Amino acid sequence: MKNYYELLAIDAAASVDDVKKAFRREIAKYHPDKVQHLGQEFQTMASALAADLTEAYRILMDPALRAKYDEGLRAGHAAPEPPPLQWATTPAPHQPQPSQPPPPSPASQDRPAASHSPSSAAGSDFVKRAAMLKLREAVDAVLGGSESPAAGFDAMFVSKPKKGFFRKGDEGVRLLVRFVPQVDTGAIADVWPRALKAPGEGVPCVLLVGPSIAPAEELAAGVTEQRRRSRNAGPVLVPVDVRDWEALFPPDTPSSVRAVIQRLREGKA
Numbered sequence: 367m368k369n370y371y372e373l374l375a376i377d378a379a380a381s382v383d384d385v386k387k388a389f390r391r392e393i394a395k396y397h398p399d400k401v402q403h404l405g406q407e408f409q410t411m412a413s414a415l416a417a418d419l420t421e422a423y424r425i426l427m428d429p430a431l432r433a434k435y436d437e438g439l440r441a442g443h444a445a446p447e448p449p450p451l452q453w454a455t456t457p458a459p460h461q462p463q464p465s466q467p468p469p470p471s472p473a474s475q476d477r478p479a480a481s482h483s484p485s486s487a488a489g490s491d492f493v494k495r496a497a498m499l500k501l502r503e504a505v506d507a508v509l510g511g512s513e514s515p516a517a518g519f520d521a522m523f524v525s526k527p528k529k530g531f532f533r534k535g536d537e538g539v540r541l542l543v544r545f546v547p548q549v550d551t552g553a554i555a556d557v558w559p560r561a562l563k564a565p566g567e568g569v570p571c572v573l574l575v576g577p578s579i580a581p582a583e584e585l586a587a588g589v590t591e592q593r594r595r596s597r598n599a600g601p602v603l604v605p606v607d608v609r610d611w612e613a614l615f616p617p618d619t620p621s622s623v624r625a626v627i628q629r630l631r632e633g634k635a
Contacts, residue, residue, distance in 0.1 A: 369439065370422035373499070378436070382427060389423040395492055411496045493577050494520075494545045497608045501543060501575070504629045509539060509622055518560035519544050525622065539620050540566045542601070543573045549605045550580040551588030558592040561601040571623050572601040579607040582614055589616075 371378050374388040396412040396419070425431045498520060502513075511525030523541040542564055546553040553574055561572050579585075585605050593600055604623065606613045611630040 368418060368422075368503075370426055370435070373418060373422050374426070380426075385423065385426045389419060393419050395495075412492065415496060415499070493608065497545060497575060497577075498543070500630060501573075501626075504626045505541065508626045508629055509541065511539075514565075516542055516564045518557070519564070522564065522566075524566060538568065539622050540564070540568055540570045541573065541623060541626075542570050543575060545608075546574065546576045548578045548580070549574050549576040549585070549607070551584055551591075554585065554588040554592060554603065557603075558596065558600055561603075562596065562599060570601045571620055572603045573606050573623075574603060575606045575608050577608050579605060585614065 371380070374380075374385065374392055376384055376388045380388070393416060396416040398409075398412075425435050502521070505511075505523050509523055509525040511523055514522050514524060516522035519542045521543045523539070523543075525539045525541075542561055544553075544557050544560075546557075553576070557572060557574055561570050564570050582605075589603055602616055602618050602620070602623075604613050604615055604619055604627075606627065611627055613627045615624060615627075
């Protein structure tokens, strides 16, 4: 379910003039001139987001359509969505053993680390915004729960445990998301102590997301070093390449977090 108010970054009580100003502000971010230096994946995303913004403008500027949309939004089933943006689908990555570094997946082994990295602040902002929109949709579909602020992170999602009748129920998840320009050992070192201080109970799971990602063996070494420094304390850290949602899962990654990434790979968000 797309929330057009969130998409335009306005309040649900925004006036027609506010909608118009927000649309002009947001649509300018996805002009072809602003994203032509990015890879084809992000150019496709820009086109899809521009289409969503145009549809949001059409709905919210029409009093009758807006009233119907608001009613559907309150009921939890807003206006029909356009076909979802199809992300590149890749096989599930090998799950590394705790004592061994995770090997790079076939999809990313020969890929230049920064082949699609944004070359401008505007491009970086777009990639982050687009990735967070898709991630929020996937988390909402899989985890539900609530979103809360957490210092040093772009979002924190908390879900309650789910009971199972014939199997062990799913544990509650505290999912912290940090978007970085480059997923590398420096980003791991920066996010690790922040995760230890994040509010909430239980071991947090961190999605370290970015459009450029270091080799898997370097990331494994970075995690090993941080665990040594913190005396084996720390989060379950999942590096994620936002270009195709390829991820490296530690063995203790919650199944629900795996499901979120799988949903993104399949383009269902």
